[in-house]
Amino acid sequence: MRLLCGSLLSLRRFNAVFSTGTIRRATSSATMRLVQFCHVGDEGRVRVGVEQAEGQGVIDLKAFDPSMPSTMREFLEMGKSGMDCAERALSSGQCVVPRSDVRLLSPVTGPEKVVCVGMNYRDHCLEQNAPIPKEPIIFSKFPSTITGPYDDIILPEESTEVDWEVELAFVIGRKGKHIKEEDALSYVAGFTVANDVSARDWQMKRNGKQWLLGKTFDTFCPLGPAIVTTSALKDVHHLGIRCLVNGAVVQDSNTSQLIFQTQKLVAWVSRFVTLCPGDVFLSGTPPGVGVFRNPPVFLKKGDVVECQIDEIGSIKNNVV
Template identity: 70%
Template sequence: MRLVSFRERGSDGTPRVGVEVAPGGGVLDLSVASPTLPRDMLQFQSPGACSHVGVEVAPGGGVLDLSAASPALPRDMCSFLAAGQSAMDAAKSAMDAGQHVLRRDQITLTSPVPNPGKVICVGMNYKDHCLEQNAPIPKEPIFFSKFGNTITGPEDDIIHPDNSDQVDWEVEMTVVIGKQGKDIKEEDVYDHVAGYTVADDVSARDWQMKRNGGQWLLGKTFDSFCPLGPAIVTKDEIPDPHTLGLRCRVNGNTVQDSSTEQLVFQVPTLVAWISRIVTLCPGDVILTGTPPGVGVFRKPPVFLKRGDVVECEIDGIGTIRNKVV
């Protein structure tokens, strides 16, 4: 199931939840389709209304609006995920009914999780990325964070800051937490995972590597520096997240092309490790690291400029496409 958040075009209201129905097709509004269903999975906007949660039925297709059935239902993805299996079951029933589907030209997809409580990132987590910078493979995960202001949608613009001239790309598979947990055992991790989405961990390398004492936070957390989407693909559709091809293109040219097989630390290790430090909650996102091909390690280095278009794609999940402005 492909869960989306959306707004009707022309609206700046809160996103609703829906289901993408078919490639290039509509969105089924799950709130109309199922009055008992909380509205949070895929976020989108449609004209003249607040944002909705929906389910993308197939990549690039229509979206079933989970938020239309009852105004009392929650409209954010975190609330939907917190409702657990009952919400998932209701979404599937609404999909089977096939009503309340909105066409893609009626809506705007937002980040599937517009307001995650935590944006957790992992550095140096691809073997081939370590090799490209002549760095040793880490013996334990390297975690850092981005602030929530970085989150933006799968087709929204990346804002190039005036005070950086080294803005770089990083395609990353992202884990979306679906169930609260602390001190989670590795064998229980997937009980706490809702699904997976695509992120671009946009980075200002001058601020990351040369400013702020070499601490990464400022270089990673400029506004719009974490495009996310297009949907949360539920874990039942990706039984093994460690066999996925992922790639990044800038202006149509492939700059990153690898596989999650290259992950140094896999999903169970990452989730279990970070849960020893913080309680993970529904809607938290964990960016699992980027493969080789980033601009900073090219010879000579290459960085994004205004007008560039960045596409990040992961097999089985989808593609986000963001223009630099």
């Protein structure tokens, strides 16, 4: 019997006992890998799903429960009821789409905000002989930069200095303002992998050295492959993070090098703006970017960039 999202708590617990043999509380912190996808051959129809495991089949939430929305942003706006339904779907093992029939999209599209953090790895600051920031350095990318985990990065005609930046990203799960640091993680739906692609000539030399234009060309924010809920990670602030270009490791660090961790970033930014479900944060990049190499190295047509974070996954994008 399929339970509806509005089912009573007692029935949810019964479902958990039946499917796993133990009572476990159904909450928004359930261990899940949430994805946004389309069926191969039906690219115009976006769906929200739950991966059975990285690279395995995807449970179509709308097929499991027709009342579920078709986009991740709408799903996150449902709050706990959406997460509960996703957990039941995962436990059921029903409505599975084989991985070969799935095209993964960015796990979030059309967010209200893409919030980025500069100079947020100690080892990246050392790479530049730069001081450790005393407060988070915040900038943004336009939401139109977001592209899928395996989609192409398009080199713009306006730049000859396009660079890579692997980053731990996280997605806001509920609305909040003036969030306390000790409560901040409860506002985070989960974590994903990002590449903060950057046109260094526009970031560092042109437009008054303001960062926005150099960061916000179309396709300059590959994101994915999934939103991994916090409880699925042993310690999000102690994960290996790396970037490979054409198979060669160019960045290799650990999220323990973050100066301002997730809780601090949520609390800090929410002092200035209201955070909304679906908002994306890029938390900064470790050392090894192309611009600080001697001589500098930039992306060219035909390159393949892979960004990896342990326990979360990897994204891989061709440069065209």
